[in-house]
Each structure stands twice: as C-alpha cells, then as structure tokens.
Amino acid sequence: MEHGDNIIAAFQQGYASAVLDHPDRTTAPGETTAIPFDAEAMDLGALALKEPPPRVWVWDGWVIEGRAHYLTGPGGIGKSLLCQQMATAVALGADAFGVSTLQGPVVGIWGEDDHDEIWRRQVAINRRFSASMTDLVEAGVCWIPTDRDITMFTAGAESDFATTALFDSFKELIERRRPRLAIVDGVTLIYEGPEGKRQLVTRVMRSLDAVARQNKCAIVLIGHNNKLGDFSGSTAFENAVRARMALERIETEDGGEALRLSLPKANYNGNQTIELQFNNGALAAIDDEHMDSGSRLDRDLRRGAADQLVLDAVDRMTRLERALSASRQATTYAPKIINAEMQPHDFTMKEIEAALARLLQKGRLLDKVELPFRTSDRRKAYGIARPGDAV
Numbered sequence: 001m002e003h004g005d006n007i008i009a010a011f012q013q014g015y016a017s018a019v020l021d022h023p024d025r026t027t028a029p030g031e032t033t034a035i036p037f038d039a040e041a042m043d044l045g046a047l048a049l050k051e052p053p054p055r056v057w058v059w060d061g062w063v064i065e066g067r068a069h070y071l072t073g074p075g076g077i078g079k080s081l082l083c084q085q086m087a088t089a090v091a092l093g094a095d096a097f098g099v100s101t102l103q104g105p106v107v108g109i110w111g112e113d114d115h116d117e118i119w120r121r122q123v124a125i126n127r128r129f130s131a132s133m134t135d136l137v138e139a140g141v142c143w144i145p146t147d148r149d150i151t152m153f154t155a156g157a158e159s160d161f162a163t164t165a166l167f168d169s170f171k172e173l174i175e176r177r178r179p180r181l182a183i184v185d186g187v188t189l190i191y192e193g194p195e196g197k198r199q200l201v202t203r204v205m206r207s208l209d210a211v212a213r214q215n216k217c218a219i220v221l222i223g224h225n226n227k228l229g230d231f232s233g234s235t236a237f238e239n240a241v242r243a244r245m246a247l248e249r250i251e252t253e254d255g256g257e258a259l260r261l262s263l264p265k266a267n268y269n270g271n272q273t274i275e276l277q278f279n280n281g282a283l284a285a286i287d288d289e290h291m292d293s294g295s296r297l298d299r300d301l302r303r304g305a306a307d308q309l310v311l312d313a314v315d316r317m318t319r320l321e322r323a324l325s326a327s328r329q330a331t332t333y334a335p336k337i338i339n340a341e342m343q344p345h346d347f348t349m350k351e352i353e354a355a356l357a358r359l360l361q362k363g364r365l366l367d368k369v370e371l372p373f374r375t376s377d378r379r380k381a382y383g384i385a386r387p388g389d390a391v
Contacts, residue, residue, distance in 0.1 A: 058181050058218040059086060060100045061272060062245065062263065065180075068208035068219040070187075070237055073247030078259060078283065079222050080113055082247060082276070083183045084143075085125045085283055086220075090181045091139035094129055097261075097274050097283070098290030104180025104217075105140025107173065111189040112222075115145045124281025142177060153207065155193035155200045163207060166190075174215045182212075186222040187237070198240065205240040220245075241265070250275065254303070255350015258286060306347050306355035307364075313338040314365060314384055321373040323383035326356060334384055356384075366390055 056065035063069055063086075073079050089096035093103030110118055122143070126132065152167035154160075174182060184190060191204050205221075212219045223237060237244070244265040252258045252275075259276040266272075275287040284295045291299070313334070317324050324334040335352040347355075359365040370391040371381040 056102065056216075058090060058102050058104075059096055062099065062243075063181065063218045063220060064243070065102075065216055065218050066209075066213040067242055068205055068212050068221060069243045069245065070205075070221050070223055070241045071245045071247065072223045072237075074249070075224050077247050077249065078276075078278070079247055080110065080185050081121055081125075082261065082283060083185070083220055083222060084108065084118070084121055085128070087181050087183055088122070088125050088129060088131070088136070088141065091136060091141045092129055092131055095292075097276065097285040098292060099274070102180060103139075105142070105177060106181045106183070107142045107177055107179040108144060108183040108185070109150065109170070110143065110145040110183075110185050111147075111150050112185050113145060114147065118143050118145045121281065127280060128282045128284070140177070140179070142179070150189050151192045152190040153193065153204050155191075155197075155203075161193075161200055161203050167207065171211050174211055174217060178215060179217050182217055182219045184208075184219060184221050186224065188224070190221075195237065201237050202240040205237070251350075252277075252286065254306075254354045255348045259283070302351075303355065303358070306351050307359055309342060309345055309347060310334070310338060310352060310355045310359055311364070311386070313342050314386060316342075318371065318373075318385060318389055321381075323371055323375075323381045325383055326360060326367045332383065360384075363387065 057063065058065055071079055071083065086096045086101075087106040087108060088094075090101045090104060091106045093101065095101065108118075113121075122133070122136070126136075150166055152164055152170060154162050154164060170184075187195075191201075193200050195201060208219050208221065211217075242265075243263065246262050246264050248260050248262070250258050250260045256277065261274045261276060263272055273287070274285055274290050276283045277286045278284075279295070285291045286295065286299065288296075314324060317337070323332055324337060325332045326334060334356055335349055338352055339347075339349055356365070360367055364386070365384055366387055367384050368382055369385050371383055371385055372389055372391055373381055375381050
C-alpha cells in the first residue's frame with residue numbers, strides 16, 4: 001500500500017495523527033498539524049459500476065432524511081400545529097395532507113407552547129387520524145413542552161461560536177430515541193447570537209445537519225418572519241439550509257382565509273405548494289391535489305348549496321320581473337342583491353360571487369340575455385337568466 005493510501009485509510013478510521021509524517025507536509029514551530037483535504041477525496045473508480053443510494057423522504061418531496069430543514073412564517077399562523085400534525089402522520093405512517101410519510105418515532109421540543117396547548121392540539125389532530133393517545137405511545141411519539149432555557153448555540157462573533165450542554169443533551173436524546181423526525185420550536189430559543197451573520201448561522205445548521213445525518217433522521221427547525229415579512233435572520237438562514245418551507249396566509253377562491261405551505265428553497269425537489277385551512281382545531285388540505293375525500297365532499301356540498309342559492313334567487317327575481325346583472329358596476333349586481341334579499345343564509349359575498357361565476361361558466365346561467373318580461377317603461381329587459389327562461 002502506498003503512503004497516500006495509508007493516509008486515506010487512517011483518516012477513514014479517525015486517526016488524524018497518521019498525517020504527521022506526510023512527505024508534502026511541513027509544520028512550523030507551534031503550528032497545529034491539519035489533515036490534508038485530499039484525504040477526503042472520493043474514490044470515483046470504486047463507484048464506476050455502482051448506483052448512488054436513493055434519497056429517503058420522511059415526508060415525500062418535502063422533508064428528507066439526514067437533513068435539517070427550516071420552516072418560517074408569521075407568528076401565530078400555525079407553524080407549530082402544522083409540524084405537530086405532520087409528525088403525528090409520520091409516527092402513524094399516515095399521509096400528511098395527501099402526501100405519504102415514512103413511518104417511525106418522532107420527537108418534538110416545543111419551546112413556544114405549554115403542556116396543555118400541545119395536549120389540546122393533539123386531541124384535534126387525533127380526530128383527523130382517528131387515533132388515540134395510546135396509538136401515539138405505541139408509535140413512539142415524544143412531545144417535550146418546556147419553558148426552560150434551551151439555548152444550544154451561542155456566539156457573538158465567529159471566534160467565540162460554541163455549543164452548550166443543551167446541544168449535547170439534544171444529541172443524546174436523538175441517539176437514544178432514534179426518531180424518524182424531530183421538531184425543534186424554535187430558532188430564537190436555541191440560538192443566542194446574531195441571526196444575520198451567515199457564517200454563524202451556517203455553523204448552527206451544520207451542527208443540526210450532522211445530528212440528522214448521523215442518526216438517519218430529519219430535523220425541522222421552526223423560525224419566524226421579521227416585521228417586513230421576510231424569514232428570520234435576513235437571508236442568513238435561507239442560505240444555510242438546503243430546504244426551507246414557508247407558511248403564509250392567502251384568500252381562497254370562495255373568499256375564505258387559508259394558508260399556503262410552499263418550498264421557496266428546495267435543493268432536492270421542485271417548488272410545490274399545499275393549501276390548508278383550519279378545521280376543528282387541526283389543518284386540512286383544501287387544494288384538489290392534496291385534499292382528502294372527506295374534505296372534498298364537504299367543500300363540494302357547500303359549493304353546491306351556494307350554487308342552489310344563486311339559482312333560487314335568479315328564479316325568484318325572474319318571477320318578480322327584476323333583472324340581475326353579473327357586472328360589479330351595475331346597480332342590479334346579482335351577488336349584492338342575493339346577499340341582501342335571500343336571507344337567512346351563511347354564505348359570504350365571495351362565495352356567492354364564486355357560485356355565480358361557476359354557474360355562468362358551466363352554462364347553467366346566461367348573462368346579458370333578453371328576459372321574459374319588460375322594463376317599467378316597456379323596453380326589453382336584459383340580464384341573467386336560466387337557459388330555459390331566456391327569450
């Protein structure tokens with residue numbers, strides 16, 4: 001075996017002292033000897049006839065084994081609930097919002113919420129999965145709500161970056177419990193240092209990456225947006241992670257409030273989104289790709305009821321010889337009149353407008369057609385009508 005091979009073999013066995021007699025290495029007085037970078041060189045020849053191992057997804061397309069991930073969003077938007085529900089799905093081997101998971105134990109360190117809040121959320125989540133607390137115990141769910149100091153990393157500058165005893169405790173927890181997924185809530189509680197300094201933040205994420213890689217688990221670290229709506233720590237955490245998930249508020253087609261989970265940065269997969277709404281204390285997907293059958297049925301039933309409200313209103317106004325318009329600028333704007341005159345109902349204006357748009361698009365209603373009655377001055381009336389009522 002050549003001398004260079006000895007160095008590589010020694011490095012792989014963890015014996016750094018083997019490089020002391022490297023022929024190309026000179027050491028000045030008082031200098032610390034370092035392992036040469038090429039001691040880590042890949043043996044490409046040995047890989048020539050092999051295939052690399054596939055990536056292992058803990059949550060398919062979103063959370064990968066052996067990496068630390070970063071989830072951001074405004075305070076109070078539901079990030080902790082999202083992670084608790086996702087982790088519960090992993091523990092049970094169930095789909096999370098229509099996306100498959102890899103079953104295994106889970107750990108959650110909840111520094112933002114107390115025991116009873118975690119408990120209340122879990123009860124609601126259990127209803128979504130038809131699971132019991134006993135099921136969670138058997139699946140290896142370990143939730144740790146804590147209000148103590150959980151600082152794992154400290155830094156004022158690059159030279160004084162340090163890990164704490166709490167980081168050692170975290171590593172021991174992961175090594176002992178071997179979770180498939182670990183949630184840490186949140187970044188401001190475990191890192192005491194300038195969030196905007198890329199070098200320091202990178203060391204935080206590399207430390208968490210090492211724990212994830214060594215224990216074949218995924219770690220999701222929860223952060224908060226700053227006051228400008230950006231993710232915590234300027235761009236530092238964005239640049240330090242391979243995958244960042246973001247949760248934001250959106251408005252649905254029907255005018256309701258919803259959440260959108262996205263992957264603004266995803267080194268391993270293309271951008272994708274899941275739209276979510278709160279449902280009985282938990283989250284449910286509401287976009288067609290991820291919605292479960294029960295949620296889809298609920299949505300379709302509500303949309304069907306809104307459609308019927310609009311149809312009934314058009315029938316009624318036709319009998320009363322009153323024209324309706326689909327133009328928002330018209331005084332006879334249909335949704336406004338329907339909302340006022342078809343009470344009681346529990347639909348928003350946005351839902352009524354969406355229903356009218358669906359009915360017009362499907363041809364179940366027609367707009368700007370001649371109506372089967374005359375105006376008060378005996379002119380032809382035009383507006384919205386069912387196809388059978390149009391002249």
